[in-house]
Amino acid sequence: MSVVDGVTRRAVPAGPDAPGPRRSARPRLTLVVLLVAQFMLAVDFSILNVALPVIGRGLGFSLANLQWIATAFALCAAGFTLLAGRIADLFGRRRLFLGGLAVLGLASLAGGLATGPQVLIAARVFQGLATAVVTPAGLALLTTSFPEGPLRQRALGLNGALMSAGFTTGAVLGGVLTDLLSWRWAFLVNVPVAAAVLVIAPMVLTESRPPVRPRLDLPGALAVTLGLLAVVLGFTRAGEHGWGDPAALLVLAAGLLLLIAFYLIERKAPAPLVPVTVLRRRAVAWGNVAGVLAFVTETSLVFLLTLYLQKVLGFSPLAAGLSFGVLGLGTVLGGTLAPRVIARTGTRAALITGALVQAAATAGLLALGTTARSLALLLPATFVGGVGNMLLIVAFMITATSGLPDHEQGMATGLATMSQQIGITMGTPVMSAIATGAMATTTVPGVLHGIRTAIAADAGLVLATALVAAVFLRAPAKE
Known part of the structure; x- marks a missing residue:
């Protein structure tokens, strides 16, 4: 047994008994599965941008409320990521990764079949929550699947490149699907991809969690989650009611104070979400x-x-x-x-x-x-x-x-x-x-x-x- 990046692993036998072809194929399959999932998430960020005006006309969104299709997703994806990453450390990154993908597939199906604004917004909320879970869990699985050095650097480089490329691809793909088929396919395209990853991932991904279960920094998690939610919500309300709106300014101020509180909490937390020594x-x-x-x-x-x-x-x-x-x-x-x-x-x-x-x-x-x-x-x-x-x-x-x-x-x-x-x-x-x-x-x-x-x-x-x-x-x- 050995410990790599805080993860306990069983040693693989070397020599003639080592599973040569399978040993070399498994890391490649692991990389492909994780990168496909991350690419799909990046596409999701932008695939609806081009379709928003069409969705608005089809489901009765006003121009001012149209941004909530993006904001409902952004609130959850940005606000819950740090908390979801810590929960993945507690209960297993592979487990959270697969569960998040399942939720993403179901939410995408619901969005594609939506007949009114309420269902669509609810689908976007669950898509955002799923993204908040899958992104940090997938990154942790990626880093713990490859040792420190060139292999990990190459994997992380590919991950970053695909995230950037996925955003641009989403804008192009959203326009193609919306014009040639329907805006609904901007949601439905996720379903077969998520299903394929869910079928293959359990066969190539191994569970990853620290050998000693970390404590959950609940005060820090609440402060950063509520702070990010308040900041995004404050900007959204400012767009709807103007930058002189007292409620928007109040929410933005509350978000800033919560993020400051998060930093202060992390300074004294025994098991911080983000060590202050790194932030300094x-x-x-x-x-x-x-x-x-x-x-x-x-x-x-x-x-x-x-x-x-x-x-x-x-x-x-x-x-x-x-x-x-x-x-x-x-x-x-x-x-x-x-x-x-x-x-x-x-x-x-x-x-x-x-x-x-x-x-x-x-x-x-x-x-x-x-x-x-x-x-x-x-x-x-x-x-x-x-x-x-x-x-x-x-x-x-x-x-x-x-x-x-x-x-x-x-x-x-x-x-x-x-x-x-x-x-x-x-x-x-x-x-x-x-x-x-x-x-x-x-x-x-x-x-x-x-x-x-x-x-x-x-x-x-x-x-x-x-x-x-x-x-x-x-x-x-x-x-």
């Missing part, structure tokens, strides 16, 4: 701030441009979805260039460069007009922005996990993935709140004004990311 490291803390902003900005921009293409230019869901293929090509190029840029300039310089490129491309979208001629601006701007965003994301992942001893690498990787999760889930509600809050009317000029306002805020956040890196992140002496 400059690269980890500020690197994750940059990561949240990176995922908030580019993912929410897809939502804003979906509204623009369909509400202002009158594009079909298919045409709108295909338009994001250019963004996908930009992310592929950015992912290819990132290692070379980082090797030459360092992670800090690459992070700042990526943020500045993305900010410039986003700011260019402020010139979008009401005619299809604006595609001559939108397509190259989203391509360049995708290159910059992927450079920023790769640099963030390296920054947030650098300068740490081996025994803290797992926690650092978990925090980086958590930042990715929170950024993706909060991006659409935040920018939707800004856009709808700035829309004086629902006419084309009114909608365009709201979208431009949100794009300006988006560009400002990307510039803030560059500022964070320039001021708070020290350049390493040697990469």
